[in-house]
Amino acid sequence: MKRTIGAALLALAIAAPAAFAQDVPAILAELDRQGDFAGKDFAALYTIVSQKPGEKDSVTQVRMFRRDDREQFTMLVTLPEVNKGQGYLREDDNVWFYDPTSRKFSFSSIKENIQNSEAKNSDLTKRSILDDYEVASTTEGFVGKIPVWVIDLKARTKDVSYERVVLHVRKDRTMLLKQEDYSVSGRLMRTTLYPKYVELDGRLMPSQMLIVDELNPGERSQMTMTEQSLAPLPDKVFTKAFLEQVNK
Amino acid sequence: MNTLANIALRNLTRQKKRTVLLGSAIAFGVMIVTLINGFAGAFSANVSENFADLMAGHVFISGTEKGADDEELSVIRDDSALTAAVEASGAPVRYVTRRSSFSGTLIFEGKKLRTNIDGADLSKETFLRDRLLLKEGSWDSMSDENALILSEKIASRLNVGVGDLILVQLETVTGQANVGEFRLAGVSYDAGIFGQMISYANLGYVNRLIGLAPDEYQTMGVMLDGLRHTEAAADAIYGRLYGGVQLFERGAKDEDGAVTPFQALMRQQKKESWQGVKYRLFTINEVLSQIEQIVAALDTTAGVILVVLFVIIMVGITNTFSMVMFERIGEIGTMRALGVRRGGVRSMFLYEALFLALGGAVAGIALALVAMGVISLFDFGMDSPAFIIMKNGHLSFFLPPLRAVGNVLIIAALTLVAVASPAGKAAKLTPAEALRTQK
Numbered sequence: 001m002k003r004t005i006g007a008a009l010l011a012l013a014i015a016a017p018a019a020f021a022q023d024v025p026a027i028l029a030e031l032d033r034q035g036d037f038a039g040k041d042f043a044a045l046y047t048i049v050s051q052k053p054g055e056k057d058s059v060t061q062v063r064m065f066r067r068d069d070r071e072q073f074t075m076l077v078t079l080p081e082v083n084k085g086q087g088y089l090r091e092d093d094n095v096w097f098y099d100p101t102s103r104k105f106s107f108s109s110i111k112e113n114i115q116n117s118e119a120k121n122s123d124l125t126k127r128s129i130l131d132d133y134e135v136a137s138t139t140e141g142f143v144g145k146i147p148v149w150v151i152d153l154k155a156r157t158k159d160v161s162y163e164r165v166v167l168h169v170r171k172d173r174t175m176l177l178k179q180e181d182y183s184v185s186g187r188l189m190r191t192t193l194y195p196k197y198v199e200l201d202g203r204l205m206p207s208q209m210l211i212v213d214e215l216n217p218g219e220r221s222q223m224t225m226t227e228q229s230l231a232p233l234p235d236k237v238f239t240k241a242f243l244e245q246v247n248k
Numbered sequence: 249m250n251t252l253a254n255i256a257l258r259n260l261t262r263q264k265k266r267t268v269l270l271g272s273a274i275a276f277g278v279m280i281v282t283l284i285n286g287f288a289g290a291f292s293a294n295v296s297e298n299f300a301d302l303m304a305g306h307v308f309i310s311g312t313e314k315g316a317d318d319e320e321l322s323v324i325r326d327d328s329a330l331t332a333a334v335e336a337s338g339a340p341v342r343y344v345t346r347r348s349s350f351s352g353t354l355i356f357e358g359k360k361l362r363t364n365i366d367g368a369d370l371s372k373e374t375f376l377r378d379r380l381l382l383k384e385g386s387w388d389s390m391s392d393e394n395a396l397i398l399s400e401k402i403a404s405r406l407n408v409g410v411g412d413l414i415l416v417q418l419e420t421v422t423g424q425a426n427v428g429e430f431r432l433a434g435v436s437y438d439a440g441i442f443g444q445m446i447s448y449a450n451l452g453y454v455n456r457l458i459g460l461a462p463d464e465y466q467t468m469g470v471m472l473d474g475l476r477h478t479e480a481a482a483d484a485i486y487g488r489l490y491g492g493v494q495l496f497e498r499g500a501k502d503e504d505g506a507v508t509p510f511q512a513l514m515r516q517q518k519k520e521s522w523q524g525v526k527y528r529l530f531t532i533n534e535v536l537s538q539i540e541q542i543v544a545a546l547d548t549t550a551g552v553i554l555v556v557l558f559v560i561i562m563v564g565i566t567n568t569f570s571m572v573m574f575e576r577i578g579e580i581g582t583m584r585a586l587g588v589r590r591g592g593v594r595s596m597f598l599y600e601a602l603f604l605a606l607g608g609a610v611a612g613i614a615l616a617l618v619a620m621g622v623i624s625l626f627d628f629g630m631d632s633p634a635f636i637i638m639k640n641g642h643l644s645f646f647l648p649p650l651r652a653v654g655n656v657l658i659i660a661a662l663t664l665v666a667v668a669s670p671a672g673k674a675a676k677l678t679p680a681e682a683l684r685t686q687k
Contacts, residue, residue, distance in 0.1 A: 053358060111423050158422035158459075159319075183427040184420055184459065215355055215417055215427060 024138050024151060028129045030174040031167070034203045035127050037230065042066040044228040046124060047079075050117040053218035060115040065237050068126045072238040075124065076246060077115065087243040088121060095121065096240065100247040105240060111161040118190065118211040118221040120161060129153065129167075132160045143168050143177040162189070175204055188214045201230055252592055256599035259576075270568060271608040274659060277557035278612025279619065281550050281655055286620050286645030288546035293646065294639050297475050300532045301379060302446065304345040304368070305469025306478045307485060307532075311525045321421050322466045325525060330468055333488035339481035340473040345373055348454045348466045352418030354398075354430075356406045363402055365416070365447045367454025367465075380446065385410040385434030390450065395433035397448045403435045410435065420459035428457045475532070482531045494526040547651075554658065562666035565604075569597065569670035580674055581682025590675040597671035598664055605663035609656040613647075620645040 048060040061079035066072070075088040085100035088108060097108035110122045133153035141150040148168040155163045164182035169175065175197060181190040196208035205228065213219035236242050260267045300306050311324035324330070327346070334344060348367040353360050370376065370390050377387050380397070389395055389410075396414065398406075408414055414430045436446060452462050460466075472481050482498075489495055573580070580593055624642050638644065 109423060111419075111425075155424075158420075158424055161423070161425050163424055163426075181425070183425050185427055185457070187427040189417075189425055189427060215415060216360060217358065 024135050024149070025130065027149065027151070027169055027174055028133075028135075031169070031176060032127065032129055034174070034205065037066060037068045037126070037201070037203075039069060040201070040230045041233040042068070042228070042230060043233060044225050045078075046223055046225055048114060048117045048119055048221050048223045050221040051219065052216075058116055060117055062114060062124075064124050065233055066125065067233065067238055070238075071126065073125055074238055074242060075114075075121065076243070080115075083115060085247040087246075089238070089240060089243060090125070091238070091240075098240070098243040103244070103247075105243075117223075118213050118219065119209075119223050122161060123192075123209070123211075123223070132157055133165060136164075140171075141168065146177065147171045148177060176206070190214060198225070198228065200228055252596045253599050256596050256603060259572075259596075259600050260603055263572075266568065267604065270565060270604055271611065273561045273564060274605060274608025274663070275612035275615060277554065277561055278609045278655060278659060279616040280557065281554040282613050282616035282647060282652065283619060283645070284546060284550035284553065285651050285655070286616065286647040287643075288543050288550065289646035289648050289651070290639070290644045291546065291637055292543045293475055294637050294644060296532050296536055297639070298637075299536055300471070300475065303469060303532065303535075304347065304373070304471060305532070306472045306475060307339075307470040307482045307529065308467055308535075309470075309485075309489075309527055309529050310467045311527050313525045314522055319422065323421060323460055323464055323525065324466060324468065324527075325461075325464050327465075327468060329489065329493050330527070333485050333492070334468075334470055336488050337481060337484035339470065339484055340477050341481075342471045342473060343373075343375065345369075345469040345471065346451070346465045346467075347469065348451060348458060348460060348464075350418050350454065350458050352416045354402070354406060355415040355417060356408045356412065359406050361402060361405055363398075363447050365396070365449050365454065367449050367451040369451045370448075376448065380448070381437045382434040383437050385432070387434065389431075389433035390448075392431055392433065393450060393453050394428070394430050395450060396430035397434040397436055397446075398432060399436050399446045402447065403432070408432055416457070418457060420457070422459060424459070426457055426459070428453070478531050478533055482529060486529050489527065489529065494522060494524065496526060496528040498529060554655065558659065558662045562662055565601065565663060565666040566669060569601065569667045570673075572600075573597070573670045573674045576674075577677065577682050580677055581679050581684075584677065584679035584682060593677075594671045594675035597667055597674055601663045601667035601671075602660055605660045606656065609659045613652055613656070617647075620647075 043063070043065050046062050046064055048062070050058045050060065052058075059079055060077070060083075063076045063078055065074045065076075071090065073088070073090045077083045077086040085098075087098045089096045089098065089105075090110070095108045095110050095112075096105045097112075098105050108121075110125065111120060113120055114124075132155060134156050136152040136154045138152065139150045141148050148170055151167045151169060153165045153167065155165075162181040163184045164186065166180040166182070167176055168178035168180075170177055176194050178194070179192045180188055181192070183189050191212045191214055193210040193212070194206040194208070195210065196206065197204045198207040199205075205225065207225045207228075209223040211221045211223065309324075309330050310322065313321040313323050313325075315321065324346075331344070334341060346369060349364055351362065351364050353362050368376065370387075382397070383400055384403075385397070390397070398408070403409075406414065410432050412432050414432060416428045416430055418426050418428070420426050430449060451465060455462055455464060470481065470485070472478060486495070486498055583593065584590075624644055626642065628638060628641050628643070
């Protein structure tokens with residue numbers, strides 16, 4: 001009898017992680033689906049409040065236009081006033097930065113920070129966790145009192161900003177609560193908390209993000225998403241001419 | 249003609265005080281202009297030589313690798329072809345440096361600062377110990393893998409001392425975020441406004457941080473026996489490399505022509521597509537080609553000063569010679585009565601002005617040379633804020649001979665113009681009218 005129970009427990013111990021391992025890709029695929037508006041255009045207004053020790057809080061506002069089918073986006077800075085009219089445009093694999101003062105475009109990157117905040121361009125765009133990362137390990141944990149899967153990911157490609165990312169995903173529904181970004185050398189650089197979500201076309205979108213700079217104590221950015229819309233956008237929004245025109 | 253020239257010379261010596269005052273005015277103007285020309289002449293060479301020291305080379309070769317996704321990567325993986333080309337070029341090479349570098353943010357106890365950090369193989373680049381004087385710490389501590397040498401200015405702004413651990417936030421060559429830890433091994437004396445350019449770490453550790461292998465690097469620097477060999481050496485090395493490795497074209501100009509040769513080379517890199525590592529060869533002169541614009545601006549300033557000073561001096565000369573003509577009106581009448589023609593009287597005045605101008609100009613140049621010699625004796629030290637325009641801490645001058653000759657000719661011409669009017673009036677006097685006029 002004891003042998004039978006022991007064997008059953010052993011089988012369960014082996015089977016449970018295996019069964020869970022099969023679920024992790026599904027969780028990641030669901031996270032990818034939630035951030036992908038393929039077949040539709042997406043627009044939203046992001047307000048980023050950045051705090052730095054010894055400095056006044058700075059407010060940055062950007063209007064984001066996305067067309068995920070073609071991996072295109074246009075980001076227009078509306079605040080602060082001094083940077084109003086600056087913009088980012090993704091065309092094919094290139095990200096361009098437009099400066100209305102010089103009226104010139106220069107090469108930029110999806111890995112760049114948005115203005116003087118802790119947020120990166122890539123935080124506002126479509127993500128493909130399954131393409132970019134592979135699962136290194138999965139454990140269970142808590143964020144506050146909420147049980148989560150802690151999924152440790154390692155970069156498959158060097159196109160991503162962070163070599164290692166740890167996701168804390170709610171167990172009861174696929175919702176990312178916390179993300180930790182690590183440097184190539186393995187040091188924790190950034191922690192992002194996702195306290196609020198909105199539902200949009202059957203997808204859960206974080207409407208609030210708190211990004212904490214782990215290298216510079218006291219530096220953090222809170223990003224809020226409002227005015228989200230899935231209405232079709234004119235093609236010209238995703239052109240250099242659009243960024244030039246809005247500044248005329 | 250000789251007689252007229254002799255009379256002109258004699259006239260100058262008759263009124264010594266007046267001649268000395270006029271000559272001094274001319275000499276002062278020439279001295280100022282010559283000093284500016286001399287400074288501009290050495291400026292370009294000094295800045296280039298000092299930058300060559302900072303960048304550890306006169307000729308540079310860097311590698312850019314493009315992967316399958318067209319992403320650019322700054323790296324030299326195998327430098328055997330480069331080394332062979334440098335050796336075969338016959339260039340007077342003092343030493344060759346191999347460096348990697350990155351621009352990162354140093355973080356220490358809530359303070360942060362962005363700076364460039366050069367990774368150098370300090371076991372081979374022993375000259376650095378002689379050139380970079382340490383205020384605190386020691387070169388021996390650089391044997392630690394993650395040791396770092398900062399300039400006085402950066403160390404002070406970070407409030408960091410020798411032995412402190414400093415975080416550095418950077419991007420790898422592929423653009424991934426990375427963080428490293430440096431141990432401050434030494435603080436160097438500030439090299440003026442370029443102090444922030446000088447932060448040194450070990451090549452191996454810098455490579456690790458930016459994602460390169462230990463034996464790889466980003467830029468080869470070839471230090472020559474002097475700046476004067478730069479272009480010939482660059483041509484010779486380029487010639488040896490040509491056909492053997494993938495090379496960017498040298499001296500390419502952008503379509504709009506509004507960029508420096510170095511910027512044009514960088515833009516060319518963005519436009520082209522290739523596989524593997526492609527090399528670009530550039531010189532310190534190309535990097536600093538805008539220095540030539542500063543030199544041109546200095547020379548233009550000198551020219552404007554020359555003209556302004558001489559317009560003032562010309563007014564004085566015209567007035568003085570009008571007075572001289574009036575003083576000598578009886579003498580002019582006598583000469584005209586004895587058969588000297590109008591042209592002879594005019595020539596006499598012009599000779600007098602010419603001798604005055606030449607004497608003043610030569611004295612001015614001589615004074616400027618003495619002043620240059622005296623100024624260049626002052627040692628401002630290697631920590632002077634203006635170190636980059638000096639030669640080993642001394643202000644230095646180089647006066648191009650043709651420019652000096654040009655200045656003398658301009659002054660002679662301007663003086664002749666200034667005297668033309670009184671000389672013309674003197675020539676027009678009839679003998680009777682001149683002899684009749686009472687002073």
